[in-house]
Amino acid sequence: xxxxxxxxxxxxxxxxxxxxxxxxxxxxxxxxxxxxxxxxxxxxxxxxxxxxxxxxxxxxxxxxxxxxxxxxxxxxxxxxxxxxxxxxxxxxxxxxxxxxxxxxxxxxxxxxxxxxxxxxxxxxxxxxxxxxxxxxxxxxxxxxxxxxxxxxxxxxxxxxxxxxxxxxxxxxxxxxxxxxxxxxxxxxxxxxxxxxxxxxxxxxxxxxxxxxxxxxxxxxxxxxxxxxxxxxxxxxxxxxxxxxxxxx
Amino acid sequence: xxxxxxxxxxxxxxxxxxxxxxxxxxxxxxxxxxxxxxxxxxxxxxxxxxxxxxxxxxxxxxxxxxxxxxxxxxxxxxxxxxxxxxxxxxxxxxxxxxxxxxxxxxxxxxxxxxxxxxxxxxxxxxxxxxxxxxxxxxxxxxxxxxxxxxxxxxxxxxxxxxxxxxxxxxxxxxxxxxxxxxxxxxxxxxxxxxxxxxxxxxxxxxxxxxxxxxxxxxxxxxxxxxxxxxxxxxxxxxxxxxxxxxxxxxxxxxxxxxxxx
Numbered sequence: 031x032x033x034x035x036x037x038x039x040x041x042x043x044x045x046x047x048x049x050x051x052x053x054x055x056x057x058x059x060x061x062x063x064x065x066x067x068x069x070x071x072x073x074x075x076x077x078x079x080x081x082x083x084x085x086x087x088x089x090x091x092x093x094x095x096x097x098x099x100x101x102x103x104x105x106x107x108x109x110x111x112x113x114x115x116x117x118x119x120x121x122x123x124x125x126x127x128x129x130x131x132x133x134x135x136x137x138x139x140x141x142x143x144x145x146x147x148x149x150x151x152x153x154x155x156x157x158x159x160x161x162x163x164x165x166x167x168x169x170x171x172x173x174x175x176x177x178x179x180x181x182x183x184x185x186x187x188x189x190x191x192x193x194x195x196x197x198x199x200x201x202x203x204x205x206x207x208x209x210x211x212x213x214x215x216x217x218x219x220x221x222x223x224x225x226x227x228x229x230x231x232x233x234x235x236x237x238x239x240x241x242x243x244x245x246x247x248x249x250x251x252x253x254x255x256x257x258x259x260x261x262x263x264x265x266x267x268x269x270x271x272x273x274x275x276x277x278x
Numbered sequence: 279x280x281x282x283x284x285x286x287x288x289x290x291x292x293x294x295x296x297x298x299x300x301x302x303x304x305x306x307x308x309x310x311x312x313x314x315x316x317x318x319x320x321x322x323x324x325x326x327x328x329x330x331x332x333x334x335x336x337x338x339x340x341x342x343x344x345x346x347x348x349x350x351x352x353x354x355x356x357x358x359x360x361x362x363x364x365x366x367x368x369x370x371x372x373x374x375x376x377x378x379x380x381x382x383x384x385x386x387x388x389x390x391x392x393x394x395x396x397x398x399x400x401x402x403x404x405x406x407x408x409x410x411x412x413x414x415x416x417x418x419x420x421x422x423x424x425x426x427x428x429x430x431x432x433x434x435x436x437x438x439x440x441x442x443x444x445x446x447x448x449x450x451x452x453x454x455x456x457x458x459x460x461x462x463x464x465x466x467x468x469x470x471x472x473x474x475x476x477x478x479x480x481x482x483x484x485x486x487x488x489x490x491x492x493x494x495x496x497x498x499x500x501x502x503x504x505x506x507x508x509x510x511x512x513x514x515x516x517x518x519x520x521x522x523x524x525x526x527x528x529x530x531x532x533x534x535x536x537x538x539x
Contacts, residue, residue, distance in 0.1 A: 075410070078413070078414055079413075080410050080413055080414070100416075101416045104413070104414060104415075104416045105416060107414060108414075109411070109414045111407045111410070111411055112407070113406055113407060115406060115407040115408050115410065115411035116408075116411075117403075117408055117411070118403075118408075128415050128417075129415045129416065132318065132415075132416070132417060133318075133416055179415075
């Protein structure tokens with residue numbers, strides 16, 4: 031489904047991605063973990079074309095992600111942004127239905143609103159939220175609206191960028207469960223980046239750990255605790271001592 | 279040797295930076311104009327911007343114009359009295375407002391009110407990843423944000439200039455007839471007789487140019503914004519400064535084009 035080979039990206043002297051190799055099968059939920067500033071977001075944005083990599087290849091369904099029709103390519107994706115990235119000037123339902131009301135598959139306003147309300151219900155929000163504006167919602171509700179927007183057009187691939195950042199543990203658990211349920215019922219391929227281990231355990235089929243610009247370890251979730259990888263062990267146990275340098 | 283070369287290196291680096299900056303703005307403007315004619319179009323966004331840039335700017339334009347026209351009448355009367363030319367107040371107020379002060383003041387007011395608001399809004403959208411979200415939703419930020427704003431400014435700022443010119447002339451009329459003893463009918467007749475069609479055309483063309491500059495600078499610096507609150511503040515400040523300077527420079531160039539002997 032997604033094949034990333036030898037991906038490099040630098041910002042000045044900072045080599046954020048130094049040869050990432052990663053592959054994801056269709057319907058798989060991959061969670062990418064790593065410390066802050068290790069290039070997880072850069073990797074995700076490179077796949078979407080929001081950042082242009084210096085070198086390397088990204089294949090989605092066997093096709094080069096940087097070539098061909100951008101709109102058709104992006105139509106396969108849904109994305110939940112870290113801060114929600116909801117459009118302030120639009121109401122909640124207009125945010126959710128944004129893609130549905132544009133492009134070649136454009137739906138009538140009434141139909142788009144109906145689907146938006148259905149998606150809002152799916153993420154646990156009532157229909158009366160539909161006409162409110164993002165600024166009137168709590169952080170947890172904004173995440174849910176972002177999730178509803180990401181799944182509104184029923185994409186094949188969904189990206190989650192730090193889905194639980196800024197939420198309390200209970201709300202984090204709720205969002206994690208929602209993500210897992212939705213990914214399974216849609217049969218979508220999911221890529222999540224996080225450093226929240228509760229998200230990893232709730233969402234992942236497969237885990238990849240990034241450090242120093244490369245994938246240090248990748249494997250199924252049930253091998254997470256027994257990998258023997260020093261980078262992964264240090265990260266999982268939150269130790270300051272180990273191969274990952276921790277500045278005090 | 280380095281001591282002698284350092285100032286030249288600094289001048290060279292600054293010159294290159296300025297030229298690169300001009301190049302980026304020109305490329306951005308060229309891309310914007312190309313996108314104006316290519317679908318998809320966003321009429322709802324355009325309508326919202328017509329209202330925001332046009333209708334909601336009317337109070338500030340009206341207030342600026344009326345006080346400027348009134349002060350202009352007083353100045354011309356006092357200045358004209360030095361060589362017994364007090365009677366030229368209607369003509370000079372009309373020419374001054376229509377050719378110069380109307381479009382320039384409206385342009386600067388739009389730079390203050392609209393450019394700053396566009397830059398702050400788009401910069402905040404960038405900082406909060408809303409621009410990235412637009413892209414992932416298959417929507418080109420330039421088509422969705424820049425084109426409606428630039429097009430709306432191109433359409434409504436000439437109208438605002440026409441309103442500003444008229445209200446400015448009325449400001450002069452009120453002072454001249456109320457305080458300086460001018461006859462009402464003769465003042466309006468003199469104003470009407472003295473103005474030429476080219477005065478009005480130049481005023482409206484300047485308005486269109488200044489509107490495009492104001493909206494373009496807001497969008498450009500908003501999209502170039504750096505991270506954080508400081509990035510948004512810097513984008514807003516730079517956009518207003520750039521728009522104001524470019525409006526004054528464009529005013530000189532257009533005045534040369536229309537009225538040089």
